[in-house]
Amino acid sequence: MLDALGDPTRRAIFEQLGERPSAVVDLAERLPVSRPAVSQHLKILKGAGLVRDVQVGTRRIYSLDPAGLSGLRDYLDRFWGTALQSFKKRVEADNEKENRQGEQHD
Amino acid sequence: MLDALGDPTRRAIFEQLGERPSAVVDLAERLPVSRPAVSQHLKILKGAGLVRDVQVGTRRIYSLDPAGLSGLRDYLDRFWGTALQSFKKRVEADNEKENRQGEQHD
DNA sequence: CGTTACCGTAAGTTATAACTTACGGTAAGT
DNA sequence: ACTTACCGTAAGTTATAACTTACGGTAACG
Numbered sequence: 001m002l003d004a005l006g007d008p009t010r011r012a013i014f015e016q017l018g019e020r021p022s023a024v025v026d027l028a029e030r031l032p033v034s035r036p037a038v039s040q041h042l043k044i045l046k047g048a049g050l051v052r053d054v055q056v057g058t059r060r061i062y063s064l065d066p067a068g069l070s071g072l073r074d075y076l077d078r079f080w081g082t083a084l085q086s087f088k089k090r091v092e093a094d095n096e097k098e099n100r101q102g103e104q105h106d
Numbered sequence: 107m108l109d110a111l112g113d114p115t116r117r118a119i120f121e122q123l124g125e126r127p128s129a130v131v132d133l134a135e136r137l138p139v140s141r142p143a144v145s146q147h148l149k150i151l152k153g154a155g156l157v158r159d160v161q162v163g164t165r166r167i168y169s170l171d172p173a174g175l176s177g178l179r180d181y182l183d184r185f186w187g188t189a190l191q192s193f194k195k196r197v198e199a200d201n202e203k204e205n206r207q208g209e210q211h212d
Numbered sequence: 213c214g215t216t217a218c219c220g221t222a223a224g225t226t227a228t229a230a231c232t233t234a235c236g237g238t239a240a241g242t
Numbered sequence: 243a244c245t246t247a248c249c250g251t252a253a254g255t256t257a258t259a260a261c262t263t264a265c266g267g268t269a270a271c272g
Contacts, residue, residue: 006112007230018189024249037231039250058239058248064189076182083124083170113260130219134271143261146218164218 002070009033010041014064017051021063065098107178110154110163114140116147120170123157 005011013027024042028035042062045051049068054061111117117135130148134141148168155174158165163193 002108002111002117003114007231011108015185019192033193033230034232034246034254036233036250042228043250049142051183055239055249060249069186073182073186076198078177078267079121079124079158080179083175086125088174095193115260131217139260140262141218142220142263148258161219161269164216164220178224 001050001068001075001086004044004050007041009037013038013041014045014050017062017064021061023059023061025059027062084086107154107156107181110150110156114145114148116151119144119147120151123168123170127173129165129167131165135169148182171191 006013009031012031014029016022016027023036024038027042028038031038042053043052046053049063049071051068052061052065054068111120115137118137120177122128122133122136130141130144133148137144148157148159152159155177156171157168157174158171159169
């Protein structure tokens with residue numbers, strides 16, 4: 001997922017879909033790249049589970065995939081959690097060390 | 107920031123720093139790339155505000171930057187917010203349309 | 213003061229992925 | 243049936259960025 005959001009064009013597409021679902025043509029119109037390029041980026045975003053699509057007539061409407069969004073959020077939250085936890089542990093360990101060596105500095 | 111986390115090697119470094127602060131040598135030891143490569147990635151991560159470093163003796167200890175973490179989280183939360191909001195609006199609009207046209211389908 | 217350990221940067225190479233043009237295929241409209 | 247609109251994919255090019263080797267520079271250590 002982070003890989004998919006690593007490209008600026010893909011982020012632009014992603015944010016555009018955050019405002020409203022759109023067809024490939026509409027997305028390409030607002031971007032400095034060709035329509036096939038947008039199609040390829042959408043394929044990657046879809047592969048990452050960040051985007052869904054529905055066929056309506058001759059057009060293909062893309063929109064954000066809520067499941068993908070929450071999945072990404074969960075991953076980040078989990079990482080935040082473990083990072084902060086180990087950080088806290090480290091601080092506590094340091095404090096203990098200081099206390100054992102300590103009380104007499106100052 | 108998402109650009110910085112777009113590279114897998116950089117994510118590996120990032121996660122490793124999530125467990126414990128480390129010197130460049132220690133990071134490189136656990137990775138399939140050379141030490142200079144790790145240095146370059148760290149430079150990018152630092153530029154993105156995701157990582158801090160402290161010089162201790164001849165070693166340079168890198169650790170996660172809490173400010174950068176919360177910044178990234180804020181950005182994502184904000185995006186979640188606007189995306190879900192416009193999604194909600196869209197659903198409501200669709201419901202209204204159905205109601206106006208409706209009651210008689212089925 | 214010489215040696216060792218650790219690091220950042222420069223230069224150059226290589227691999228990757230972003231992009232364009234070209235093509236074929238399906239759905240709607242006349 | 244022909245045309246038009248929209249789309250995905252293939253092939254090929256180009257730009258980018260990831261990586262290695264080589265170098266120079268600072269801090270500890272004998």
